[in-house]
Amino acid sequence: MNPYDELESRFARQGAIEEAIQFLHWDAAAMMPRGGAASRAGQLATLRVVAHEELTRPDMADLLAAAEEDAGNRLDQWQRANLREMRRRWRHAAAVPADLVAALSEARSQSEGAWRAARPADDFAAALPGLERVLELTREAAAAKAAALGTGPYEALLDQYEPGGRVAEIDRLFADIEAFLPALLAAALERQAARPAPPEPHGPFPPAAQRRAARMLVERVGFDFAHGRLDESAHPFTGGTPDDVRLTTRYDAADPAKALMAALHECGHGLYKRGLPATWRRQPVGAARGMAVHESQSLLVEMQMCRSRAFAGFAAPLLSEIFGGEATAWQPEALYRRQIRVRPGPIRVDADEVTYPAHVILRYRLERAMVAGDLLPRDLPAAFNDGLKAAIGVTPPSDRDGVLQDIHWYDGYWGYFPTYTLGAVIAAQLFAAARAALPGLDDAIGGGQFAALLGWLKRHIHEKGSLFATGELIEAATGTPLAVAAFERHLRQRYLA
Amino acid sequence: MNPYDELESRFARQGAIEEAIQFLHWDAAAMMPRGGAASRAGQLATLRVVAHEELTRPDMADLLAAAEEDAGNRLDQWQRANLREMRRRWRHAAAVPADLVAALSEARSQSEGAWRAARPADDFAAALPGLERVLELTREAAAAKAAALGTGPYEALLDQYEPGGRVAEIDRLFADIEAFLPALLAAALERQAARPAPPEPHGPFPPAAQRRAARMLVERVGFDFAHGRLDESAHPFTGGTPDDVRLTTRYDAADPAKALMAALHECGHGLYKRGLPATWRRQPVGAARGMAVHESQSLLVEMQMCRSRAFAGFAAPLLSEIFGGEATAWQPEALYRRQIRVRPGPIRVDADEVTYPAHVILRYRLERAMVAGDLLPRDLPAAFNDGLKAAIGVTPPSDRDGVLQDIHWYDGYWGYFPTYTLGAVIAAQLFAAARAALPGLDDAIGGGQFAALLGWLKRHIHEKGSLFATGELIEAATGTPLAVAAFERHLRQRYLA
Numbered sequence: 001m002n003p004y005d006e007l008e009s010r011f012a013r014q015g016a017i018e019e020a021i022q023f024l025h026w027d028a029a030a031m032m033p034r035g036g037a038a039s040r041a042g043q044l045a046t047l048r049v050v051a052h053e054e055l056t057r058p059d060m061a062d063l064l065a066a067a068e069e070d071a072g073n074r075l076d077q078w079q080r081a082n083l084r085e086m087r088r089r090w091r092h093a094a095a096v097p098a099d100l101v102a103a104l105s106e107a108r109s110q111s112e113g114a115w116r117a118a119r120p121a122d123d124f125a126a127a128l129p130g131l132e133r134v135l136e137l138t139r140e141a142a143a144a145k146a147a148a149l150g151t152g153p154y155e156a157l158l159d160q161y162e163p164g165g166r167v168a169e170i171d172r173l174f175a176d177i178e179a180f181l182p183a184l185l186a187a188a189l190e191r192q193a194a195r196p197a198p199p200e201p202h203g204p205f206p207p208a209a210q211r212r213a214a215r216m217l218v219e220r221v222g223f224d225f226a227h228g229r230l231d232e233s234a235h236p237f238t239g240g241t242p243d244d245v246r247l248t249t250r251y252d253a254a255d256p257a258k259a260l261m262a263a264l265h266e267c268g269h270g271l272y273k274r275g276l277p278a279t280w281r282r283q284p285v286g287a288a289r290g291m292a293v294h295e296s297q298s299l300l301v302e303m304q305m306c307r308s309r310a311f312a313g314f315a316a317p318l319l320s321e322i323f324g325g326e327a328t329a330w331q332p333e334a335l336y337r338r339q340i341r342v343r344p345g346p347i348r349v350d351a352d353e354v355t356y357p358a359h360v361i362l363r364y365r366l367e368r369a370m371v372a373g374d375l376l377p378r379d380l381p382a383a384f385n386d387g388l389k390a391a392i393g394v395t396p397p398s399d400r401d402g403v404l405q406d407i408h409w410y411d412g413y414w415g416y417f418p419t420y421t422l423g424a425v426i427a428a429q430l431f432a433a434a435r436a437a438l439p440g441l442d443d444a445i446g447g448g449q450f451a452a453l454l455g456w457l458k459r460h461i462h463e464k465g466s467l468f469a470t471g472e473l474i475e476a477a478t479g480t481p482l483a484v485a486a487f488e489r490h491l492r493q494r495y496l497a
Numbered sequence: 498m499n500p501y502d503e504l505e506s507r508f509a510r511q512g513a514i515e516e517a518i519q520f521l522h523w524d525a526a527a528m529m530p531r532g533g534a535a536s537r538a539g540q541l542a543t544l545r546v547v548a549h550e551e552l553t554r555p556d557m558a559d560l561l562a563a564a565e566e567d568a569g570n571r572l573d574q575w576q577r578a579n580l581r582e583m584r585r586r587w588r589h590a591a592a593v594p595a596d597l598v599a600a601l602s603e604a605r606s607q608s609e610g611a612w613r614a615a616r617p618a619d620d621f622a623a624a625l626p627g628l629e630r631v632l633e634l635t636r637e638a639a640a641a642k643a644a645a646l647g648t649g650p651y652e653a654l655l656d657q658y659e660p661g662g663r664v665a666e667i668d669r670l671f672a673d674i675e676a677f678l679p680a681l682l683a684a685a686l687e688r689q690a691a692r693p694a695p696p697e698p699h700g701p702f703p704p705a706a707q708r709r710a711a712r713m714l715v716e717r718v719g720f721d722f723a724h725g726r727l728d729e730s731a732h733p734f735t736g737g738t739p740d741d742v743r744l745t746t747r748y749d750a751a752d753p754a755k756a757l758m759a760a761l762h763e764c765g766h767g768l769y770k771r772g773l774p775a776t777w778r779r780q781p782v783g784a785a786r787g788m789a790v791h792e793s794q795s796l797l798v799e800m801q802m803c804r805s806r807a808f809a810g811f812a813a814p815l816l817s818e819i820f821g822g823e824a825t826a827w828q829p830e831a832l833y834r835r836q837i838r839v840r841p842g843p844i845r846v847d848a849d850e851v852t853y854p855a856h857v858i859l860r861y862r863l864e865r866a867m868v869a870g871d872l873l874p875r876d877l878p879a880a881f882n883d884g885l886k887a888a889i890g891v892t893p894p895s896d897r898d899g900v901l902q903d904i905h906w907y908d909g910y911w912g913y914f915p916t917y918t919l920g921a922v923i924a925a926q927l928f929a930a931a932r933a934a935l936p937g938l939d940d941a942i943g944g945g946q947f948a949a950l951l952g953w954l955k956r957h958i959h960e961k962g963s964l965f966a967t968g969e970l971i972e973a974a975t976g977t978p979l980a981v982a983a984f985e986r987h988l989r990q991r992y993l994a
Contacts, residue, residue, distance in 0.1 A: 016543035019536065020517055023524055031528070035724035036741030039516065039778070046513035050547060227532035244533030281536070 003066035004075060007086055008283060010063075014054040015282025019241045021047050026239035026246045030231040045105065052101065055093040064090060078285055081467045085284030088163060095148035096141050104137040108412040115410035122400040124381055131377045131410055135370055138414050142371060154371045157415030161291040162422065164469045167368070169482075170418050173425060174361045176484040184488075185354050185392065188342045188495035198337035201329035207251040213322045214249055214263040217315065221301065222454045223247070223267050227274060236262040238269035238298075242281060245270040256323060257338065261302055268301030269294055271454060275462025286465045289473055291416065293461065295423025296430060303353050303424065304431035304490070305453070310446040312336035340494055346388065346396040347405055353424065354491060358391035360421040363406070367414055426474055428487035430461070433478035500563035501572060504583055505780060507560075511551040512779025516738045518544050523736035523743045527728040542602065549598065552590040561587060575782055578964045582781030585660060592645035593638050601634040605909035612907035619897040621878055628874045628907055632867055635911050639868060651868045654912030658788040659919065661966045664865070666979075667915050670922060671858045673981040681985075682851050682889065685839045685992035695834035698826035704748040710819045711746055711760040714812065718798065719951045720744070720764050724771060733759040735766035735795075739778065742767040753820060754835065758799055765798030766791055768951060772959025783962045786970055788913065790958065792920025793927060800850050800921065801928035801987070802950070807943040809833035837991055843885065843893040844902055850921065851988060855888035857918040860903070864911055923971055925984035927958070930975035 001009070021044060028040050064087055071080050096104075111130030118127035138157070145156035158165040215230055223230075228245035240246035247270050249263040272294060280286025288294050305311055312332040320330030328334060342352045348359040366383060369375035375383060384403040389395045396402030408416055434456045435441050444452055460477035467473075474482045498506070518541060525537050561584055568577050593601075608627025615624035635654070642653035655662040712727055720727075725742035737743035744767050746760040769791060777783025785791050802808055809829040817827030825831060839849045845856040863880060866872035872880060881900040886892045893899030905913055931953045932938050941949055957974035964970075971979045 013543055013546075016540045017547070020521060020540045020544055023521060023540075024517060027520060027524065031726065033723055033725055033741060035721070036738075039738055039740040042779075043513045043517045043520075046510055047517055049510075050514070224532070226530055228530055229528065241533075241536055243536040244530060282539075 002074070003063045004071070004079060004083065007063055007067055007083070010054065010057075010060075011086060011284060012282045014051055017047055017051045017054065019282070021051065022239050022241060023244075023246075026248075029233040029235070029237065029239070030246070030248050041109065048105070052093055052098075055090060060090055060094070078280065078467060082280070082283050082285035085163075085287070085466050088159075089284055091148045092145060092160060095145045097144070100137065100140060100144070104134070104141060104412065107133045107137050112407065112411040115404070115407060119400055119404045122398045122404070124399040124404055127404060127410060128377055131380075134410065134412050135377055135414075138412060139371060139373070142414075154368050154415060157371065158418065159415075161413075161416045162419050162470065163290050163466075164471075165290070165292070165418070165422075169471075170364070170422070173482070173484055174357075174364065174418075174421070177357050177421070177425075177487070178361065180488050181354070181357060184491055184495065185342070185344070188354055188491075189344075191496060192342055198334040199326065199329045199331075200338070201256075201323060201325050203255075204253050205256040205323055207253060209322050210251045210256045210259050213256065213319060214260050216318065216322075217260060218247065218263050218267040218270075220448055221264065221267055221271075221306075221450050223270055224274065228270060230263060236266050238266045238273065240273070242273050242276045242278070242286075245273050256319070260319075261306065261339075264306045265298045265302040268298035271301070271457070272297035272462050275458045277463050277465045277467075280465055285467060289461075289464070289466050289468070289470055291419035292422035292426060293470055293473065295419055296426035297423075297457070297461065299353075299424050299427040300431050300457070304427050305445060305450075307336075307339040307353075308442070308445060309333075309336045310442040312339065313446040314448045342495065344392040344394050346394050346401045349405075354495060355392050357421045357424065359388070360417055362387040362391055363408075363417040364421075367409065367417060370409075371414060425484050425487045426470075426482065428490040429474060429478050429480070429482065429485075430457070432486040432489070433460075499571070500560045501568070501576060501580065504560055504564055504580070507551065507554075507557075508583060508781060509779045511548055514544055514548045514551065516779070518548065519736050519738060520741075520743075523745075526730040526732070526734065526736070527743070527745050538606065545602070549590055549595075552587060557587055557591070575777065575964060579777070579780050579782035582660075582784070582963050585656075586781055588645045589642060589657060592642045594641070597634065597637060597641070601631070601638055601909065604630045604634050609904065609908040612901070612904060616897055616901045619895045619901070621896040621901055624901060624907060625874055628877075631907065631909050632874055632911075635909060636868060636870070639911075651865050651912060654868065655915065656912075658910075658913045659916050659967065660787050660963070661968075662787070662789070662915070662919075666968075667861070667919070670979070670981055671854075671861065671915075671918070674854050674918070674922075674984070675858065677985050678851070678854060681988055681992065682839070682841070685851055685988075686841075688993060689839055695831040696823065696826045696828075697835070698753075698820060698822050700752075701750050702753040702820055704750060706819050707748045707753045707756050710753065710816060711757055713815065713819075714757060715744065715760050715764040715767075717945055718761065718764055718803075718947050719768055721771065725767060727760060733763050735763045735770065737770070739770050739773045739775070739783075742770050753816070757816075758803065758836070761803045762795045762799035765795035768798070768954070769794035769959050772955045774960050774962045774964075777962055782964060786958075786961070786963050786965070786967055788916035789919035789923060790967055790970065792916055793923035794920075794954070794958065796850075796921050796924040797928050797954070801924050802942060802947075804833075804836040804850075805939070805942060806830075806833045807939040809836065810943040811945045839992065841889040841891050843891050843898045846902075851992060852889050854918045854921065856885075857914055859884040859888055860905075860914040861918075864906065864914060867906075868911060922981050922984045923967075923979065925987040926971060926975050926977070926979065926982075927954070929983040929986070930957075 024040065024044055024047070028037070032040060067083055068087070071083055075083065107130070111127070111134045114130040115127045118124065139153065142153035142157050146153045149156050149159060151159060152167065155165065155167055218230060219225060227243055228240065228247065230247045230249065232250055233248035234250065236249045238245065238247050247263060247266040249259045249266060251259045272288060276288065277286050309332070312335040316330050316332040316335045319335070320327065342354050344355050345351065348356070351359055362384070366375060366380065366387065370377065381399055381403045385395055388402070434453055438452050438456060441453060444450070461473065464473055468476065471482055521537065521541055521544070525534070529537060564580055565584070568580055572580065604627070608624070608631045611627040612624045615621065636650065639650035639654050643650045646653050646656060648656060649664065652662065652664055655664070715727060716722060724740055725737065725744065727744045727746065729747055730745035731747065733746045735742065735744055744760065744763040746756045746763060748756045769785060773785065774783050806829070809832040813827050813829040813832045816832070817824065839851050841852050842848065845853070848856055859881070863872060863877065863884065867874065878896055878900045882892055931950055935949050935953060938950060941947070958970065961970055965973065968979055
């Protein structure tokens, strides 16, 4: 076997193990009884070690070098991109010594456990030692990865979630957002306050009916239940594999919109996963491009499409039929206006799309400062509260609803936060391009016809897998480099027009 | 690390991979959408290869030999038994060359697929080539394992499911059963015919109500839902691990007894799994003793306990409350008599406990003859039909309800069948011993009190794991060597007294 083919065969095997990890993780969140937690942790840890060993076998460096040597002669575009992604994955895996991998894994588990207890108790001090330990080891890993990747330490962490991501570009995009957002938020709130609030439907909304509604909506939007499921978990997420996509949502009997929008958000992730190039299953080039593009697909479905006036026209009569109750509350315009309500608050995951970027930009700056050593975890609560107050005028009423609200830092997901807002920016740019390419798109959405949009996304994003860098992918799909212009236009149109 | 400790650590890792396989298998049967099948097959195949590689690393033979050398000095009884089981597993894994493992795995998958199509089509010819190929490779593997284990080829296959099982003992037990069964069956049928049939409840019995009833019954019997689940699958089975036991059943809207008895049967398997020695998780000595003992636990719960008159007294009012309808049909005596109805028929899985052994003994003889080369697959349908006619006077109306009814041979489970009836024999002997040890057991069962029986089973069977050989385990628990006497007494008592 030539070196490239040998690598493909190794990554296929490694990919199958990664898929197994996906399902064990989904099961832990959606199915597992609480008594299974300890043994599940052991199963996942073992499979992760095995997957890591597969990726860092002693001869991998030679195989990669040999395959790269004659890549120009024998490999086509997809194979070359695959080899590039193999190299990237290997760099991440091989950069960190095995004992640091183990120490970090252990520290993340312990810290996450401490956080689970500390958050409801509103006890930041109880979570602090774990956070400090995770940060210490994360900085060590970041330094090792930075040396291997030729980036800065924060960029090396970012690269795990957003391959090729650069702080200079994120700084520029986030500065552009900050240049218009405060004034836009103030204007949107003023305009919203000047109008009567939309009527509210009154529950209860039984979970069984919500489940029916969620299933119907994601199926109409294009989710294929022959290749996926929709279940419940404490935190909605998308797991599984391209051929077997596992969505979850959660049901609040008082408010069906939460479960439905969460299901549609995850549906966007799921459509992306399902649409990844079928010929490249389990190969690095067949994987999603990164978490920014992934989030763009969920936000395009949720924010751009499903919170649009057109979608409200489609969904309102269906929801009225399922939930019954007051007819006025299920008028399309009432539904639409509830879906685009702006309400600055302390909690990121409950934030509307206007204030959401402020939550993310704050976290991005704080985590960069912590990775750089310029901010200590013990000083984080004050920095967090001051930052949120400065950004959207809200002071968290407690650490529970402040610095303890997100799992990310405690569980070791450093460098992940910026992908949320990058995703929102990409989603707006893609949706604008799709609208330009597909005349009558709003009418189609209003009529419950989503195939044309989904086809456009498949062709331009899903089926490209990791063939291109994020910037190339977006520019090829939309004709312009990634910028915040479309996002700003979208917000102005929706909240101020 | 000394050799024994190194082995424990390797088996712990291998055991975690085996656990992952369990959950992927459960998911495939209970949760997976049909579009996930192909990629799941790849995940399972990969994990099985990895698990096999772990077990057959080049230095395993030396490690085992070194650990055995000073076992007498440093190891306690459990450790020595663990080492014995490690050696047994290694022998099985190492005996068969990797290319034969791969060829057999591939042949089993293909044959099982052909069988899935051939069975509903009643087309034995379509399943024959796959069956022939599986048998050919199975005979090769059996010869290799026989050489490694020092047994005959059939015994080497049997040893995979019933460690240490010997055909001489099975022949003796099965001959003892055949000595009394035909006359007992005839007498039971005559006695049954002389009495009016018990009244039947009339449905429909909505799956939701059946689900509630099944959950309530298995929980009352002792199943711990903090460490397990009960779901649906086409064929009821027990999966998962001791800390996370996954039971399944299936619901027939016309007949709730099927789902409930299947759930209670699986509950017996699940209680065994849950009760395995906690300090030996993922070690070979901590595993179930074999499929005969496993089946004894399911049959003890289902046949010995839950089809007893005492249990009917406990369950009838609960089922009447859940299903409603005619009061007479939910009288304890009516329920009991429906549960012990004898009805010779062609289908093994629908068979009552009197005719069941005849189904198993026939298959045992046929598969032994095929492994020996004395019976060719193409002659199987005639041999099967003649054999069943001779045993219980029933001729299968078709191959679909004859030689195609069971997946075992087509999917490569050769040597498995005898464990069903060994399990029934063991169950009867254990239940008789428990009854002798626990005065008032029938009253307790009638009152819905199962803790004493479960405690006895835990102490004598579950917590012993694989410490002893099957025969030693049964003799230690019951005071007598394994024999059919208790099984015969049980049948006479229930069907003729």
